[in-house]
Amino acid sequence: MSVGIVEVVSLLLGLNGFGVQANPKAPSADQALEYAVPDADIVAHVDAVSFIPNNYKALSQLADQPAIKSSPELAKQVRDIVTQIEAPRGMVKGMTGIDLTTDIWDATAFVQVAPGHHHNAVVAVHGKFTPTTLDKIAGIAGKAAVKTGAASLVDMGDDKALALTKDGVLLAGSLPLVKERLAASWKTPPHGAGTSLGYAADVINQKPVFAVVMTMSPTARKMALDEHGQNFATDLIKRHKAASFAIFHDGIGWTWVDSSKAGMDSMAQISEGMVDLLRAGQIAPRGFANIAIGGLESYRGSDKHVDELLKRKADIIQLAQTYIGDGKFKVQVDKDPKAFKLSVRLSDRSLSYVLPLGGVLPMMAVGALVVREESKSPEPMQIPAPTRTAPAPAPARKK
Secondary structure, eight states, X not given: OOOOHHHHHHHHHHGGGOSOOOOTTOOOHHHHTTTOOTTOXXXXXXXXXXXXXXXXXXXHTGGGSHHHHTSHHHHHHHHHHHHHHHHHHHHHHHHHSOOTTTSEEEEEEEEEOOSSSOOEEEEEEEESOOHHHHHHHHHHTTOOOEEETTEEEEEEETXXXXXXXXXXXXXXXXXXXXXHHHSTTOOOOOOOTTSHHHHHHHHHTTOOSEEEEEOOOHHHHHHHHHHHOSSHHHHHHHHXXXXXXXXXXXXXXXXXXXXXHHHHHHHHHHHHHHHHHHHHHHHHHHHHHHHHHHHGGGGTTTOHHHHHHHHTHHHHHHHHHHHSOOSOOEEEEEEEXXXXXXXXXXXXXXXXXXXXXXXHHHHHHHHHHXXXXXXXXXXXXXXXXXXXXOOOOOOOOOO
């Protein structure tokens, strides 16, 4: 089956259940930062529950959607794609007992920049982990878990370790950092306002789907400046105290803490420009879509593909309204003149109405179908090059 216009539209209509949902049980900053590195240069946090379980469920049921089911061949293609995803999921579950789609809840990574390329880092993962889980993972790597009080530790070699804390949190990262967090004397680092972890706590408490926070130590700052010289980026590095970017189920947001009011005002102007670009990123595609749909009537009867599109005109309009925003998302900008802190939050009814990339998931699904079709296409026939017969030797000349 070749992927035609009707099949693509049917597939997109069936993807209405995909997206990012709010997680009412999202981890608090206290939970996410329980095993934090106090002076981390970078903190990255992801809430897997907000997008993995629901999207996987929608994917597994995609072939049964009316828009997909109406085409048996398309439904078969979708089921085949689901099977390809299900295979590694089932393998991981069989080997470790962990279902990647439901048993991992959230993860927070802490990176401490060090000279060279071997930075210190530790990742704390919340999920359905047990000592048996760690034993199975260790066995796959040919290692053995060692009890450390009520916790377990696996030395993975090359100064790396994997561990399960007494409260069931999976830790992975630099061996010294992991060991430190398993000690009976370990206490959660403070994350008061104005500290590196305090900035991370501010973002995590807003329940983002994904967030990254950067507060550079003198070592990290010097390394960045030495490597990149003098330019706009390094000027930001010199004067900034903290920066964050976060994705939410209904939009995005960022913060900037400068060392001067002039710097904060400069970032406010840059932010205003970014908002304008994001609005244009919604309005322009919607405008092009309306122009294209409106112009189709002029070509009715001239091409069968155009006629197929016109039959699904209402569905195409619905798709445009579902995956392309109108650029009217809400913008909230807060300035703290004392802390030189700028906070920007953009929100609407869904992420795709703020961030144009919100429509990438449906496009990826269509791409997967197209790639699958191309991979099944027969290879072009190879025509062998004609063989040349060597000319007969010339008769010997008579002397």
